[in-house]
Amino acid sequence: MCWHQGIKRIARTPNARGATSCEQEVELAPGAETTPEQLMNAENSVIRRNKRKRNMVSCREYYCYKLQIREDDRSMLLHIGRLLQHYVVDMYVKIESTRLDFYRLNDNQTRLRTELYQSLIDSLSQGESSSSNIGTRIILPGSFIGGPRDMRRRYMDAMSLVQRYGKPDIFLTMTCNRNWPEIKNLLLRTDKIENRPDLVSRVFRAKLEQLKNEIFKKNIFGKVAAYTYVIEFQKRGLPHAHFLIILKQGSKMYSPEAYDRIVCAELPDINEHEYLHSLVVKHMMHGPCGTMNPTCVCMRLHIGCKDRYPKQFCESTIHTTNSYPLYRRRNNKKKVKIRGHYLDNRWVVPYCPYLLAKFNCHMNVEICSTIQAVKYIYKYIYKGHDRVLYQLSDIETNNNVDKIKNYVTARWVSPPEAMWRIFGFDLNQIHPSVMTLQVHLENKQPVTFPEKSSLHSVMKNKALQKTMLTEFFSMNKYDNHAKNLNCMYAQFPEYFKWNQQSKIWEQRK
Structure with a gap:
């Protein structure tokens, strides 16, 4: 039996005593005395309700389950000699190929483009109104582990x-x-x-x-x-x-x-x-x-x-x-x-x-x-x-570099x-963990935008102009707490955290 899409995950059943304390959803009555543990449980229950859960088994999870060592295992999958080496390599190549296909075939990968903000200004001043003619394609982002x-x-x-x-x-x-x-x-x-x-x-x-x-x-x-x-x-x-x-x-x-x-x-x-x-x-x-x-x-x-x-x-x-x-x-x-x-x-x-x-x-x-x-x-x-x-080819290369192909070649x-x-x-x-801070010159920040969008609409979107660095300067200009800290950009995340969705610095609590 092989993995296929649509294999449902079996929900874990509670133990004999029922759900543990962290799994219990606590209903708090208004004005009632509550303990800190009840408050934490109530908060965790809200987070779990709002968190989107995947109810399907992924390809990696399926083969991870199949390749476990069990005392009464009668499948003999782990004892088939060199065929096991061939099998696990093929299965992992399938997993990695599926992940790479996601980056290749994802709509955002073909429709999004990146360019410096100043380059957009220059393109607009030269009469270019379509964003499909500028920028380089996003092929293999840093979220792909090992890339x-x-x-x-x-x-x-x-x-x-x-x-x-x-x-x-x-x-x-x-x-x-x-x-x-x-x-x-x-x-x-x-x-x-x-x-x-x-x-x-x-x-x-x-x-x-x-x-x-x-x-x-x-x-x-x-x-x-x-x-x-x-x-x-x-x-x-x-x-x-x-x-x-x-x-x-x-x-x-x-x-x-x-x-x-x-x-x-x-x-x-x-x-x-x-x-x-x-x-x-x-x-x-x-x-x-x-x-x-x-x-x-x-x-x-x-x-x-x-x-x-x-x-x-x-x-x-x-x-x-x-x-x-x-x-x-x-x-x-x-x-x-x-x-x-x-x-x-x-x-x-x-x-x-x-x-x-x-x-x-x-x-x-x-x-x-x-x-x-x-x-x-x-x-x-x-x-x-x-x-x-490696391979030498005399075929004329185009401007779009296929980074996924470069990664897979000779892997x-x-x-x-x-x-x-x-x-x-x-x-x-x-x-300790490291937070990556954006550094760029004025109006030189990279901007990501849809391929078919108008450059006028891209320029009017103020959120595209915001980066960690620009908002750091804004915080030191308008926020009193940031002014009193008088700290450098590298030490700023020790006191503030970056909200990626809102693109603002929020004070740590």
């Missing part, structure tokens, strides 16, 4: 954290371990790990939540002021997460001794830390590359290893100029055999011993507070999806990513 506009917006939001809280202190990368016991213990004898992308996605998300608990609640690195992370998927399928963490002022690290308490780049003593030694050998050894293995994936023509391995020996951690610290890598003659070659401390990827021992996976931890130019780090984690091919979807998207797990997160 180019969405990734650029999230990158700018992350950079605003640097402006407010300073440079990031820790760059952490966590990669899924396909041999986690939580995955292997749930496999049947006929199953293979690569054929269970549902287990890989679920277990990695559980480990990710556990890692967030260690960093942000237990504060193993110190108190965190802000952070952002992005989930990515390798071409071979395994998911990994990139964290950028900004510590509070009292927890920041300034000395090499503080770095050594968090990051290690040496082989542990096998006699004292046998388990940790085995994990470092298994997960944290680079290569080998260079003359030992010229065909390694990290090798670049005329450059060598892109990660600059092997590193140099160093008796103690030292600062470097606009780069990661030079971690302690002592020449203690310790070597391990990796892929037929003996490697020493110069090949160890920096790691945190506590996190590596706890999560048993590749866990690269770097101190990035010494880097002056931090933009490339944020651009790296918000670079977007992998692409695997690479792996089975774990398909499962991750079907389950609706978060692809990225930022804390």
Whole structure:
């Protein structure tokens, strides 16, 4: 059975005691004594009555339900081998294609145009009266998760954290371990790990939540002021997460001794830390590359290893100029055999011993507070999806660029990513939340208008002239509370909230 339009959602039945306190609709008699809880319940009931609910099952919700793990499941859908990989990728491609078709076929996408307000004035002065001859079409807006506009917006939001809280202190990368016991213990004898992308996605998300608990609640690195992370998927399928963490002022690290308490780049003593030694050998050894293995994936023509391995020996951690610290890598003659070659401390990827021992996976931890130019780090984690091919064409291009086609071309979807998207797990997160403020020159704000509308009617619409910036100036001119605050535009949302429908700033309560 496949999803089709019109599948109705089954309403949840109340429990044995009836509806919970938050589900009860309280009728308040005039003049009667009420508790704060009753007032809250009454307000919530009004919100629920006014809120439009969807009573149909979406395509993603349907396949999310079908792909759940159940003890008495007789469908065997999760145990069909490589066909499951093909199935989940096809289903997610169908979901994403449906969303893209909505943006392509939606009437607003073909009838709306955008242009600068000053350009409308210039067009009107030149005798142009029809709005269908100017502007560029809206193809793929920032509301599409994972699109180019969405990734650029999230990158700018992350950079605003640097402006407010300073440079990031820790760059952490966590990669899924396909041999986690939580995955292997749930496999049947006929199953293979690569054929269970549902287990890989679920277990990695559980480990990710556990890692967030260690960093942000237990504060193993110190108190965190802000952070952002992005989930990515390798071409071979395994998911990994990139964290950028900004510590509070009292927890920041300034000395090499503080770095050594968090990051290690040496082989542990096998006699004292046998388990940790085995994990470092298994997960944290680079290569080998260079003359030992010229065909390694990290090798670049005329450059060598892109990660600059092997590193140099160093008796103690030292600062470097606009780069990661030079971690302690002592020449203690310790070597391990990796892929037929003996490697020493110069090949160890920096790691945190506590996190590596706890999560048993590749866990690269770097101190990035010494880097002056931090933009490339944020651009790296918000670079977007992998692409695997390109096409050269001599066909003459027109002025209308099909951004949906550009996004779909060479799109690479792996089975774990398909499962991750079907389950609706978060692809990225930022804390604290960032509000995007409009910035433009006078009469240079972008204006959206119907294609067939008259330019005279567009110019007479005063709401099109209003933006966050113009109303900020108006508030500081007419509102007494805004005048007394005497704050900058970036701090204004801390005291006022923007009403998108009315296009006015309202005081926060």
